[in-house]
Amino acid sequence: MNINYGPILPFMEYLLKGTYVTLQIAAMAAIGGSTLGLFFGLSSRRRDPIGFLVRAVVDFFRGTPLVFQLMFFHLGLPQITGWVPTIMTSAGIVFSLNSACYLSEILRAGIESIDKGQSEAAIALGVKKMDITFSIIIPQAIRNVLPAIMNEFITLVKETSVVSMIGAADLMRRQSIISGTTFRYFEPLLVVGAVYYILNKVLSSLGKVIERKLRYD
Amino acid sequence: MIKLVNVKKEFKGVTVLQNVNCTFENGKTYAIIGSSGAGKSTLLRCINYLEKPTEGEVWHDDIEMMSHQNRLHEIREKCGMVFQNFNLFAHMRALDNVMFALKKVKKLGDDEAKKIATQRLSDVGLAHRLQNYPHQLSGGEKQRVAIARALAMEPKVMLFDEPTSALDPEMTQEVLKVMKGLNHTGMTIIIVTHEINFAKEVADEIIYMDKSEILEITDTKTFFTSPKSTRAKEFLANMI
Ligand SMILES: Nc1ncnc2c1ncn2[C@@H]1O[C@H](COP(=O)(O)OP(=O)(O)OP(=O)(O)O)[C@@H](O)[C@H]1O
Ligand SMILES: [Mg+2]
Numbered sequence: 001m002n003i004n005y006g007p008i009l010p011f012m013e014y015l016l017k018g019t020y021v022t023l024q025i026a027a028m029a030a031i032g033g034s035t036l037g038l039f040f041g042l043s044s045r046r047r048d049p050i051g052f053l054v055r056a057v058v059d060f061f062r063g064t065p066l067v068f069q070l071m072f073f074h075l076g077l078p079q080i081t082g083w084v085p086t087i088m089t090s091a092g093i094v095f096s097l098n099s100a101c102y103l104s105e106i107l108r109a110g111i112e113s114i115d116k117g118q119s120e121a122a123i124a125l126g127v128k129k130m131d132i133t134f135s136i137i138i139p140q141a142i143r144n145v146l147p148a149i150m151n152e153f154i155t156l157v158k159e160t161s162v163v164s165m166i167g168a169a170d171l172m173r174r175q176s177i178i179s180g181t182t183f184r185y186f187e188p189l190l191v192v193g194a195v196y197y198i199l200n201k202v203l204s205s206l207g208k209v210i211e212r213k214l215r216y217d
Numbered sequence: 218m219i220k221l222v223n224v225k226k227e228f229k230g231v232t233v234l235q236n237v238n239c240t241f242e243n244g245k246t247y248a249i250i251g252s253s254g255a256g257k258s259t260l261l262r263c264i265n266y267l268e269k270p271t272e273g274e275v276w277h278d279d280i281e282m283m284s285h286q287n288r289l290h291e292i293r294e295k296c297g298m299v300f301q302n303f304n305l306f307a308h309m310r311a312l313d314n315v316m317f318a319l320k321k322v323k324k325l326g327d328d329e330a331k332k333i334a335t336q337r338l339s340d341v342g343l344a345h346r347l348q349n350y351p352h353q354l355s356g357g358e359k360q361r362v363a364i365a366r367a368l369a370m371e372p373k374v375m376l377f378d379e380p381t382s383a384l385d386p387e388m389t390q391e392v393l394k395v396m397k398g399l400n401h402t403g404m405t406i407i408i409v410t411h412e413i414n415f416a417k418e419v420a421d422e423i424i425y426m427d428k429s430e431i432l433e434i435t436d437t438k439t440f441f442t443s444p445k446s447t448r449a450k451e452f453l454a455n456m457i
């Protein structure tokens with residue numbers, strides 16, 4: 001067996017710091033994606049220009065690969081617009097929009113799972129639409145689809161690895177730099193895999209905690 | 218006073234309510250009866266604009282709803298409604314179900330809302346159920362929470378849409394008892410029901426509907442002793 005951590009040890013700190021980059025992108029996408037996703041989910045059935053636009057965006061992001069979206073936004077569009085975003089800006093925007101599109105579909109399913117009798121009861125009490133949406137429908141919708149939402153976040157963490165395609169120094173990118181210098185692949189890859197795995201374990205335990213918190217029985 | 222004038226309701230071109238003219242006087246109790254699909258629920262839901270009539274006028278005192286849609290919230294606040302399927306907020310405890318509109322609509326503070334909600338739930342015999350979620354309650358208890366929730370808003374009108382149809386006989390009785398307690402306490406009460414005996418007992422007037430129209434509006438005694446229309450006669454004969 002040929003496993004030797006010696007050569008990569010000096011690069012270990014550099015490698016592990018890629019976790020920050022990965023987490024940073026995942027966090028931007030989780031926050032931006034949830035907010036936008038909620039908005040998309042609430043407006044995707046509207047029969048006005050906003051609804052149409054939302055449906056078009058969702059359709060586009062679900063119909064093309066993430067790598068393409070990222071490269072198109074970061075490398076393709078600047079050629080037309082002249083605006084060259086930083087890598088993190090591009091990553092933040094593309095990942096947010098991408099996960100918003102998936103989250104919106106999940107949330108919409110959650111919203112549709114709530115019996116409309118509850119809304120009617122609230123309407124009959126004189127409650128305003130905003131309050132019905134945010135105090136009655138959304139809390140129940142989120143609870144009903146929480147496992148799917150957590151799944152989406154886990155997928156997100158894993159998918160951040162494609163940012164190496166536009167040059168972000170995330171875990172995967174750093175691994176490939178180290179491997180290029182030391183000619184060792186197995187060891188740094190093992191570390192990278194372990195980091196992803198641990199991140200997602202933490203995330204899914206967090207999901208279980210939230211699920212328990214949101215339970216009402 | 219509530220007044221419906223020439224109300225018509227269509228769903229996708231199908232008429233389910235037409236030529237509806239009726240007046241509900243303050244403090245009286247009305248029972249709407251008739252066979253399934255006659256349009257009873259639709260009529261009731263037009264009163265608080267849960268369904269918007271295709272044509273016609275719905276008056277609450279001197280306000281016509283179609284021309285005052287900005288005042289819908291205010292009118293609905295004054296009309297409590299109780300549904301066949303309870304429609305409790307599933308993620309809220311009984312107490313929170315009742316407090317919700319007090320806080321959001323009446324803008325009461327936590328303490329005051331809690332006081333009122335506790336009182337209302339005690340009134341319907343649920344002082345021991347304040348902290349239970351809807352799925353932990355029996356059907357009869359759920360419906361009583363729903364009634365308490367509506368009453369907490371101090372409505373002038375209560376609309377009941379078959380409040381006992383989803384309940385077994387025992388629970389039906391506990392809910393009917395609560396409803397009897399409301400009779401002639403000053404509120405206008407409009408009940409859609411299949412409980413003919415209950416209607417006979419509490420209602421001042423019977424509104425008999427058939428095939429999307431009101432066929433009779435008569436005082437209860439007259440309706441049960443000598444209904445005018447043949448359809449009503451047949452309906453009553455089938456009931457007994
Ligand atoms: N939202 C709707 N969309 C389409 N049709 C509807 C809708 N609501 C009611 N209807 C139709 O309108 C007619 C009258 O319905 P409604 O619920 O008012 O009858 P009902 O007298 O309350 O009957 P039941 O005793 O069964 O409750 C029925 O044929 C029903 O199918
Ligand atoms: Mg009905």
